[in-house]
Amino acid sequence: MEDPAVYKEVWSEFLDHLSETTGKKVQFFPVQSNAAQIEAMRAGRLHIAGFKAPSAILKADYNMVPGEDFEPVFSGKHDNSILGVANQDYKAAAIANSVLNRMISRDVVSEDQIVSLYKSQTFPTTSYGIAHNLKPELQEKIQDAFFSFDWEGTALEEEFSKSGEAQFVPITFKNHWEVIRKIDDANGVAYNCQ
Numbered sequence: 001m002e003d004p005a006v007y008k009e010v011w012s013e014f015l016d017h018l019s020e021t022t023g024k025k026v027q028f029f030p031v032q033s034n035a036a037q038i039e040a041m042r043a044g045r046l047h048i049a050g051f052k053a054p055s056a057i058l059k060a061d062y063n064m065v066p067g068e069d070f071e072p073v074f075s076g077k078h079d080n081s082i083l084g085v086a087n088q089d090y091k092a093a094a095i096a097n098s099v100l101n102r103m104i105s106r107d108v109v110s111e112d113q114i115v116s117l118y119k120s121q122t123f124p125t126t127s128y129g130i131a132h133n134l135k136p137e138l139q140e141k142i143q144d145a146f147f148s149f150d151w152e153g154t155a156l157e158e159e160f161s162k163s164g165e166a167q168f169v170p171i172t173f174k175n176h177w178e179v180i181r182k183i184d185d186a187n188g189v190a191y192n193c194q
Contacts, residue, residue, distance in 0.1 A: 022138060031046070049129060075090075082099065127177070
C-alpha cells in the first residue's frame, strides 16, 4: 500500500461529488495499514474503504515458501518496497505495478533502477467496499456516486490515467477477485465472522 495521505488532494473532487450525491458530510480518512483500515470500519469510524492486494503469489504459483525458500522482510507499503529495490536495500520485492508506474511518472524512481521478474494476471488494483450496516438507500447513493463521477479534467484522472486506471468499474467477488482468493488460500487466510 502507498502512503494514503499523498492522495488527500487527488481524491478531493470525488469526495465533493460523493457528498453531493449522498447528502452526507464526507471526510478523507487515511490509514497506514490494512489492519488499521479494518479496525476503523469495525469501530464505525470508516464507512467506505479500499482493501488489500496481497503479494503472496510466489507460494500459490511457484510453491516458494517464506522462511524456507526466501527470507521475507516487510517494508510496510509498496512505495517503501520500490524505493528499497531502487536503492539496492532489497534484492527483490513484490509490488503493485500501478504503484511503480505512478512513482516512475513522478520521477521518484527511474525505470533503469527496477527490473521486473514476474507479473501476475491483472486484477483490480483496489476494490471499494462499504460498511454492511449503512442504510440500503445510502449504500445505493454511494454506489451511484462512484459510477456517476465524471473523471474528465480531475486530479483523479491526472493521477490514475498514468497507469490506465482512470475509471471506476463494477466487479464481482466470483469473477474479478479469483486471484485474491487463490492467494488467500495459499496462505491459509480465512475470513471468519466472530
